Amino acid sequence: MKKLFASLALGLTLCFGSAAFAQTAPAADAKVEAKAEAAAPATAPAAAPAAAEAAPALVPNKGDTAWMMVSTILVIMMVVPGLALFYGGLVRSKNMLSVLMQVMVTFSLVTVLWFIYGYSLAFTEGNAYIGGLDRLFMNGIWDNAAGTFANAATFSKGVVIPEITFAGFQATFAGITCALIVGAFAERIKFSAVLIFMTLWFTFSYLPIAHMVWFWMGPDAYTAKEVVDEMNGKAGMIWQWGALDFAGGTVVHINAAVAGLVGAFMIGKRIGYGREAMTPHSLTLTMVGASLLWVGWFGFNAGSALEANGFAALAFVNTLLATAAAVLAWCVGEALMRGKASMLGAASGAVAGLVAITPAAGNVGIGGGLVIGIVAGFACLWGVNGLKKMLGADDTLDVFGVHGVGGVVGALLTGVFNSPALGGPGFVADWTTATMVTAADYSIAAQVWTQAKAVLVTIVWSGVVSLVAFKLVDLTVGLRVSEEAEREGLDITSHGETAYHG
């Protein structure tokens, strides 16, 4: 009965969503969305240029648009098959398909919800915590009668990309964030529990945090000194604080990591954890997955610049260098600790570096990127060893150890290496003129404190939402499969299939 109710609720939500898809655009709307530079992409429908100035309608830059579409594809590849294989190879073969399923179906579910209401709640004007319903069912994003497409702002004045491209790019971010979480409670969670939890968590944690960190009115809204305060006031709460998160250290990694850790605690340890051997069944596939993650991450980070420009190039290079440095750091750390550098360590090091550079990619100089990579390699090595033992949860695939620790390290160090004195670009101090903060005016301590506040809010918000969401799921469909099912393997019991025969 509980199961039926829960499935029905989910099904009805989706039905309502798909039935109400609308494409009618408000008349002559040139909605401009912008992303804060240094902060991650956030957009708001800004007033049409038909207002005070006689500005010509902005036309999307083809190079930028093409780059954004490619970036979107790269992020999709990061999830399927990148993350799926990375996680899948780490579990026992009897559970391989369950992990692949949870990743792929979570991503698909969240993508659908995104286009129904997610995009609107994250990236339209609302309040400091959440957006509004202006773009419910993507209403107004293009005008099928007129054949025109709404625009989204970038970080440069007068430069736009199609809003639909921006929304698609962001959809993949929402999807991958949710998919990340499944690693924490792999090999024992009920499939339906995953889907219901993801719906709740996506709605109440991902969307608000994305809005708070990334939503702002865009550079073109800052027309004069007089409107600055008003425009700032319309942005997300954490954006207003001045926290810097280029591609999602808080929104994606810390957010997901905390949810994973809470889940690992609430679901409990796998049967036989600590006594029975639970060795990865295919580190080959894990390496393939990690490699696809690395390659795809160039879209994730450099795409977060929203333009094919210098800051995208900076993010690109940082994504290359920080990751390589983290691989080395993890290998060195492991060799010192245990005498051998392992393939799993190298793959994990890569992911650690990628996580840490995510908030920093376009916000720090190349030297800063190198340092962040090295620190992340060592920090996350501790995260999956020392910290994991301290926490005592069965975080199966080390979601918190890598994404949580890496995310925090990256977020805080972004505040350090963003400083012009340390080779960073600084941030935009005045959006009316788009002038950057000077080295003299930059306070590393202040910025790191701002970063820390963003981290803390994310941790608490995600933690509370996750707690409630898991509890609700537990009370309705139950979180865990039966002991027999867990012993036999989720592939057969949850999905009726085996990954490998014989």
Add this chain to the structure above:
Amino acid sequence: MKLVTAIIKPFKLDEVREALSAIGVQGITVTEVKGFGRQKGHTELYRGAEYVVDFLPKVKIEAAVSTDQFERVIEAIEAGARTGKIGDGKVFVYDLEQVVRIRTGETGAEAL
């Protein structure tokens, strides 16, 4: 008739097979097994999880041979499989009650 069973190190299989062919043993059955005796296992490390693996991969050879042949068979196996290091393995000999060649129905010594 005897069933000679030997547990040997996997990389010694080819040498043992040649040695058996040389003394006229026509057919053997080979299985991949794992086990341990005095040879120690190894430790595997996956991030923070350490696993002590006692079992080592070995190969089991079985050959049905005639009673007057089995001592030479044991010598051949020993010669082919010996490295002199711990873990070389063991040979077990069982009395074989009956043997049947499925294709022809021959039994006993003719079926060997």
